[in-house]
Amino acid sequence: MLGIFDLSAHVGTMPVLKGVGFSLERGETLAVLGASGSGKSLTARAVIGLPPRGISYGGRVVLNGRDLLALTERERTSLRGRVVSMIFQEPATALNPVMRIGTQIAEPLRIHTDVSPAERRARVDELLEATGLSAAGVGAERYPHELSGGQRQRVAVAIAIALRPQLVVADEPTSALDAVSAAQVLDLLFQLTSEVGAAVILITHDIAVARRAGRTLVMDRGTVSEEGATETILAVPQSKPAQALVRGSAIKLPPRTSVVGKTILTARGIDVVRGSVHAVAAADLTVNAGERLAIVGSSGSGKTSLSRALVGLIPSGGEVSLDGRTVATTDPALRRAVQLVFQDPATSFNPRHKVGRIVTEPLFGSALTAAEKADLAEKILTRVGLPGVQERKPHAFSGGQRQRMAIARALVGGPRVLIADEAVSALDAALRADVIKLLDDLTAREAIALVFIAHDLGLVRTLADRIVVMSKGRIVEDGPADRVFSNPRSPETMTLLEAASGHGTLQSATDGDD
Numbered sequence: 001m002l003g004i005f006d007l008s009a010h011v012g013t014m015p016v017l018k019g020v021g022f023s024l025e026r027g028e029t030l031a032v033l034g035a036s037g038s039g040k041s042l043t044a045r046a047v048i049g050l051p052p053r054g055i056s057y058g059g060r061v062v063l064n065g066r067d068l069l070a071l072t073e074r075e076r077t078s079l080r081g082r083v084v085s086m087i088f089q090e091p092a093t094a095l096n097p098v099m100r101i102g103t104q105i106a107e108p109l110r111i112h113t114d115v116s117p118a119e120r121r122a123r124v125d126e127l128l129e130a131t132g133l134s135a136a137g138v139g140a141e142r143y144p145h146e147l148s149g150g151q152r153q154r155v156a157v158a159i160a161i162a163l164r165p166q167l168v169v170a171d172e173p174t175s176a177l178d179a180v181s182a183a184q185v186l187d188l189l190f191q192l193t194s195e196v197g198a199a200v201i202l203i204t205h206d207i208a209v210a211r212r213a214g215r216t217l218v219m220d221r222g223t224v225s226e227e228g229a230t231e232t233i234l235a236v237p238q239s240k241p242a243q244a245l246v247r248g249s250a251i252k253l254p255p256r257t258s259v260v261g262k263t264i265l266t267a268r269g270i271d272v273v274r275g276s277v278h279a280v281a282a283a284d285l286t287v288n289a290g291e292r293l294a295i296v297g298s299s300g301s302g303k304t305s306l307s308r309a310l311v312g313l314i315p316s317g318g319e320v321s322l323d324g325r326t327v328a329t330t331d332p333a334l335r336r337a338v339q340l341v342f343q344d345p346a347t348s349f350n351p352r353h354k355v356g357r358i359v360t361e362p363l364f365g366s367a368l369t370a371a372e373k374a375d376l377a378e379k380i381l382t383r384v385g386l387p388g389v390q391e392r393k394p395h396a397f398s399g400g401q402r403q404r405m406a407i408a409r410a411l412v413g414g415p416r417v418l419i420a421d422e423a424v425s426a427l428d429a430a431l432r433a434d435v436i437k438l439l440d441d442l443t444a445r446e447a448i449a450l451v452f453i454a455h456d457l458g459l460v461r462t463l464a465d466r467i468v469v470m471s472k473g474r475i476v477e478d479g480p481a482d483r484v485f486s487n488p489r490s491p492e493t494m495t496l497l498e499a500a501s502g503h504g505t506l507q508s509a510t511d512g513d514d
Helices: 040-048 073-079 101-112 116-132 150-159 179-196 228-235 238-248 301-309 334-339 353-361 371-382 399-411 429-446 457-463 481-485 489-501
Strands: 002-011 014-024 029-034 055-063 084-087 167-171 199-203 215-220 225-231 263-274 275-288 291-298 317-322 323-326 336-343 418-419 449-453 467-471 474-480
Touching: 002 040, 002 353, 014 040, 014 055, 014 225, 014 457, 029 040, 029 179, 040 055, 040 084, 040 167, 040 179, 040 199, 084 150, 084 457, 101 116, 101 150, 116 150, 150 167, 150 179, 167 179, 179 199, 179 489, 199 418, 225 228, 225 238, 228 489, 263 301, 275 301, 275 449, 275 474, 291 457, 291 489, 301 336, 301 418, 301 449, 317 334, 334 336, 336 399, 353 371, 353 399, 371 399, 399 429, 429 457, 449 457, 457 481, 457 489, 467 481, 467 489, 474 481, 474 489
Parallel strands: 029 199, 029 215, 084 167, 167 199, 291 449, 291 467, 336 418, 418 449
Antiparallel strands: 002 014, 002 055, 215 225, 263 275, 263 317, 317 323, 467 474
16 A cells, blocks of 8 residues: 655755655554654655655655655645545644634545535534544634644544545644543544554654554654564564663653742632633632642643633633732733743744744843853753754754754743643653653752643653642642542542553553663
């Protein structure tokens, strides 16, 4: 069905893919693992025929006997959605912000079939049901900005499978999803393989997700370092890159004594209303110096809306206090003290600006000279593993690398509270561990409060001092991390823990050998 032969890719004269090759038959599922920037997404885009700007491909990508790289754009367009489709890593940039989601889900049917409008509507309703969006109260009339990151990802999945294509390329399809939603999406993809014999290329950095595939291919610096049965590779990896990925899947942090100090931020009665829906309802929250506070919940539970309300990015009701003093969410003092790392880094950057300017944006209006800002940016970028990139633009980087830029931008001004909205979900295991250790070190040494929104309960168990659980816009549980894991008090918390256990995301820092 699919054969990739000697695939190469270049940025100018610099090679970024070197001799990549593999094959895939109908009904097979291939997981592609690799560190951030290893070439996973570039390989995926070669299959779909959508190279990033500035990338040129060589070699052959043969699907059903046709070399996709040799086709005209018109010919490739006729195949997309109908024969081969793709679920992109960053759904916010893959969806049209001014079109209702029902229209976007129906678009492949409108372009490639002659079914009636009524039949298209019926298929849209079927897909909304299958992806769990209907159960979450998300209808076809909603716009992408009204949805959470996880819900947008499920819309992207619905679009990709609308025509039951022969090949689905899924680029990190579950990175923005909680365990319940991730299992649902993967079940949906594998159901497609059984129903119509479709093949799935599953690009991921999540070992638990890769375990669902029959075969696994490991990439490293633009090449294939190992390929074989998933069970064998994950049990006994042979190459150093594969060993590093498997070894790095459990984050281990050194033990530390509690450094929780006085309350920095207090929120009372936070309400966020979107149309007739309460995205956040009467939420009370405190954040203390040096504290590591996790906010968890299923996709669409209100986690991101709450974080954005705290810093005045969306209209909200309620009251916010900084150091015991009530402040407006537009107060410059609050904006300096509280910084937010967004879930979708690509949508939070100006694509025309260079990395150096993007990272130093929070320093606008400061007394620092341009040279001092550049020096500070370089120090922060080096700390997150991206030295020497200030003169480049965001499109030249992988999703994981852009996420590290977002973290650097949030840290550059020295905030007292850092709110990280799924800030490590796009990172591979090794980089995720590095960034988590960096964030943990910051909170320990500088008494920065870390509020992290996460769906990975293994990460939450490792890092959190306290856990807040949200469901349908409300805080349903708030307590010490150890107690929440050992004795959950709300049904919603129990459901999350059960799903995470089945998904393989509850491995703690102490599991396994050191």
